[in-house]
Amino acid sequence: MGTGDVKSANEMKQKKQPGSTRSSSAGKRLDPALKSWLDNVIIPALVREYLAEIKQRNRLAMAGPSEVTSDKDGNQS
Numbered sequence: 001m002g003t004g005d006v007k008s009a010n011e012m013k014q015k016k017q018p019g020s021t022r023s024s025s026a027g028k029r030l031d032p033a034l035k036s037w038l039d040n041v042i043i044p045a046l047v048r049e050y051l052a053e054i055k056q057r058n059r060l061a062m063a064g065p066s067e068v069t070s071d072k073d074g075n076q077s
Helices: 003-016 022-029 032-063
Strands: none
């Protein structure tokens, strides 16, 4: 199969599935109520959790190694 064959096969595939990009079709498959719930409840909760985790990591990084030390076995001292 030559590169022309691959290109024409891809063009045919795209013609069969108009607007088949992942971002545009994902919203069409979700029920509007489910999408609303994800947008208003789940995603903000995940963002809050992520930001809290980053804030905690930054606190530990700024404190330096004197606050928390461990040996190579993972035991804190």
